[in-house]
Amino acid sequence: MATEVDTEITHLKNQLAQRHLKLTRQREIVLDAFLKNDHITAEALYQQIAKTNAHLGLATIYRTLNLLCELGIGQERHFGDNKTTFDNVLHKKHHDHLICYKCGKIVEFECSEIEKLQEEMADKHGFILQNHKLELYGYCKDIENCEKSITTPTPAVGVPTS
Amino acid sequence: MATEVDTEITHLKNQLAQRHLKLTRQREIVLDAFLKNDHITAEALYQQIAKTNAHLGLATIYRTLNLLCELGIGQERHFGDNKTTFDNVLHKKHHDHLICYKCGKIVEFECSEIEKLQEEMADKHGFILQNHKLELYGYCKDIENCEKSITTPTPAVGVPTS
């Protein structure tokens, strides 16, 4: 069954082999859990994995997440709070984020036109584009379902007092 | 003379007054130094200010930079390394960044078409757009002037071993 994950495992295995690194049980577990979560922190992944696989060290989580980033499977994000979140970028196409300052909601979107313009800008400035991060910050129009702050709201940047 | 800075000081003063905050000598000094630098870290700003104004505490730098962000004068950035950099966004129009993985060079650019598409995307997803961050990562085409790594290179995300 788990074809999705198997594909990733194979990919990971190949990537590791290329670099003379080893496929360990821990790396499989972390990859598996990582693929099931979006914008997750190392600590949160640690907690989650701990439920079924006791004693997979936090250090290993950090190491593996960094490894996944180096292999192009994951990407680091900083959404205003002080914790780094990790995001799967391999099988989901380049996707960008909308973040609500008030309730912390994160919506993903894609825009091929923007992607295209990014390529143009990189080219124009003498860069070979490999990757990008686009984050749009603002507020939900639907105030009803927003008001209740989920997380500590990021201080509104560039927003006049009103 | 220093009209540029004076304008900012006035702006800052107004913003502070609105919030019942006070315009202190330290805040003026930090604002002044901040406006003369791009992508600067709190620590670097501290060092720089120390040359002419001894004993302006590091904590004050942090506090003031965070304040400037809240007032919409500055914006935090995370360019791969572990230090937060601060960026002036008030009088320079929204500008985005190209970052070279190898040499760490940062180039600023503007693209009104992208900005426009961003507005559209936000609107489409029920967001009122306030702000954005766009970072393009890649490599300099001009390898000659790139090779020498200035800073610790960020591990290449999403780049296959080649």
Place this chain on the structure above:
DNA sequence: ATGATATTGATAATGAAAATCAAAGTCGAA
């Protein structure tokens, strides 16, 4: 000028992420 309130500075505290290192696991070659 005064006093209520905000700010500073020096330092300690916090906490996310990285470093350490002995013990254990992985995997290619024999």
Place this chain on the structure above:
DNA sequence: TTCGACTTTGATTTTCATTATCAATATCAT
């Protein structure tokens, strides 16, 4: 399959950027 060189893990400590603390000081509306 076994061996052994090499990598990884886990538990912990360490690092260090950023924040909190709090007494002393500065600001500003009145």
